[in-house]
Each structure stands twice: as C-alpha cells, then as structure tokens.
Amino acid sequence: MLEARTAVKSLHAYRPPLAGRQGLRLDFNESTIGCSPRVLARLRSLDAEVLARYPEREPMERHAADFLGLNAAQVLLTNGVDEAIHLLCSTYLEPGDEAIIVVPTFALYAIFAQAEGARVIEVLSDENFAFPLEGLLSRISQRTRLIAVANPNNPTGAAVAGEMLLRVARAAPQAAVLVDEAYVEFHGETILDSGGLPANLFVARTFSKAYGLAGLRIGIFAGDAGQMAMVRRVASPYNVNAVALAALPEALRDQEYVEHYVAEVRRGREMLERELSRLGLHYWPSRANFVLVRIGAAHAEFVQALRTRGILVRDRSSDRSSDERCEGCVRLTVGSEEHTRTLIGALRDVVERLRERREVRA
Numbered sequence: 001m002l003e004a005r006t007a008v009k010s011l012h013a014y015r016p017p018l019a020g021r022q023g024l025r026l027d028f029n030e031s032t033i034g035c036s037p038r039v040l041a042r043l044r045s046l047d048a049e050v051l052a053r054y055p056e057r058e059p060m061e062r063h064a065a066d067f068l069g070l071n072a073a074q075v076l077l078t079n080g081v082d083e084a085i086h087l088l089c090s091t092y093l094e095p096g097d098e099a100i101i102v103v104p105t106f107a108l109y110a111i112f113a114q115a116e117g118a119r120v121i122e123v124l125s126d127e128n129f130a131f132p133l134e135g136l137l138s139r140i141s142q143r144t145r146l147i148a149v150a151n152p153n154n155p156t157g158a159a160v161a162g163e164m165l166l167r168v169a170r171a172a173p174q175a176a177v178l179v180d181e182a183y184v185e186f187h188g189e190t191i192l193d194s195g196g197l198p199a200n201l202f203v204a205r206t207f208s209k210a211y212g213l214a215g216l217r218i219g220i221f222a223g224d225a226g227q228m229a230m231v232r233r234v235a236s237p238y239n240v241n242a243v244a245l246a247a248l249p250e251a252l253r254d255q256e257y258v259e260h261y262v263a264e265v266r267r268g269r270e271m272l273e274r275e276l277s278r279l280g281l282h283y284w285p286s287r288a289n290f291v292l293v294r295i296g297a298a299h300a301e302f303v304q305a306l307r308t309r310g311i312l313v314r315d316r317s318s319d320r321s322s323d324e325r326c327e328g329c330v331r332l333t334v335g336s337e338e339h340t341r342t343l344i345g346a347l348r349d350v351v352e353r354l355r356e357r358r359e360v361r362a
Ligand SMILES: Cc1ncc(COP(=O)(O)O)c(C=O)c1O
Pocket: 028, 029, 079, 080, 081, 082, 083, 106, 150, 153, 154, 180, 182, 205, 206, 207, 208, 214, 218, 219
C-alpha cells in the first residue's frame, strides 16, 4: 500500500469551508467590496495570448520591489502568503528541527512546519494576547530554525512592535524569522520601515485582504537577497499565474482605492468595538480587519443565528491553543461601513435573543 510520509500522516487536517459560503462573508477576513475597478478593467482586457504563455514573473517582481523600496533580488512573488510559508519551511527545516509559533495564530505555520518533520513549539501569548517576547526568547535553542509571527496576529488582532521582532531575529540568527504582514494595511506599521533588517528576517505580504484579490492568489515575499536566492530554488518558476501577474501593477498603482477601503475598515472596526462594549461582550482591540469576541457557551448557536440572517462569521473555539483561551470566541471580519452596519444590526438582534434565553454572557 502506498503510504504518505510519517510527518504528513500525523498532521491535523486544516479544513476551512471550501464551498457553500453564500451571504455576507465575514468569516475569512476578505474584502467585502472586492478589488479596484481599475484592476477589474485590466483583467477584462486580457486576451488569449496572455493565457497561452507561461507567466513571466520577473518584470512584476521589479514592480513589487519598487513598491516596497527593495531590490528585485530581495523579492519573490508567491501564490499568496500560504506559499511563502510553505517555501520557507521547505528551504530551512530539516526533520527534527524546531519551529516556534505564538499561539493562538494562523494555522498554516504549524502545518507546513510539521509536514517537513519539524517539531512545533507553541509559545502562549501573554495576557490579552500580547506578544510573549520573554517567553519566546526563552524557547530559542540551537535547533530553532523557524519562528513565525503574524503581525497583526490572526485571530486575535494583536500587534507587536517592530523592535521586539528585531530582538527575536537577532537572538536566533540560525533561524528564519517570518513576519507575516497579511494585515499590514489595516495596522499601518511595517517592519520594513525599521531599516537594516537582519539577514534571517523575512516579510510576507498579500493581495488577499486590503486589495480584495484573495481569489487571484498572489503575495509578495521579501528578505535578504542571498536568502531569497535559496528560497527561489524550491519555488516553481510559474508559481504565480499570468492573470494575477497582469493585475499586480494596476493593483499597486491604485493605492487610493486601497486607502479608501482601509479607512472604511478602520472606522467600521471602531464602530463594531463600540457596539460590542455596549452589548457587554468581551472583545480584544484589533489592529486588523477583524475583531475576536467572546460569546461564551452559545458560540455555535451565535454563529448559526448569524448564518440564518445571511452573515457568515468564524467560530474560533476550536483554535489550537493549549490553554483554550479561544474557548467560546468568534471572529468577526470588518468590511465596508455598510456591511459593518448590517453586521451590527444582526448582532444586536442575535445577542438579545440569546440573552433572553440566558445563553450569552453579559
Ligand atoms: C496571518 C495570515 N497569513 C496569511 C494568510 C493567507 O494569505 P494568502 O491569501 O495570501 O495566502 C492569512 C489568511 O487568512 C492570514 O490570516
């Protein structure tokens, strides 16, 4: 019988819903209004020739590098941040190596690290999901070869100061340190502004969130030129498709569109957080386009009640976190103002009904 590798057989399956997401989708932190009309116009102008040819990534890498103020050799375009994580694990992890993550966090760091046979070390975030700098530093060893941090973090929305990430990178020169900036636009601060980044530090960006292009699967992966040359060795030369590459320059050019959406999300985030306070629900202030809120024992019912009203949100109760800190928690994506108002209206109604039945904590 054909057997998968032991490391693969012992993986926990990560199963986000891949079908049936009809309604107002506030469950995956996507944009609720989609991409810039200029990007759409570019996509509509594509002809058969673009699709007939293998995609040419390099010219677009120069665009992406210019945008970030880097050299092309420091940048690799990827099939979303997901692929960047995968490539980083393939490039640096040997079986038995250690990969450190701060939990709760994005599921794919642990999955891709374990698939390489690495041992994942989970460092619990501090109270209120603050970055556990000392805890993390104390777990670094000679076997540490990867440290992955989402900034801001998913699902908590907590951000960490660039200075702390630099301390981590300097404390573990033998490890690849990934700073996943999937939500950077909503936060407004990037490690790239720190200047003189250590050679073991990598930054991943995506077009899936603020740019409204999750379906295209494109991201920017940046790091030291010498290290990126190694990462490039394990990447397919055609990892990013021609349609995504064609959209990239227009997406980067129309910053006004992105800024407008980001401003809406920030206003919506405040509005939602105010409403959660008013409803007496505990939430964690967020720097991203989502808010994590504690619903309590009725979390599944809460998610279902919103679904009945046409709104999808994400139950985070099952998040891998040794002390079950996400127990009873639900993550709500913040979209356009109109969509956030719709969410707030439904929230009031659902919370009131559950309270009548004493199922949601005050
Ligand atoms: C922290 C984080 N990184 C990466 C991703 C995935 O990004 P992409 O769509 O670019 O693969 C997500 C998506 O939810 C995320 O939350």
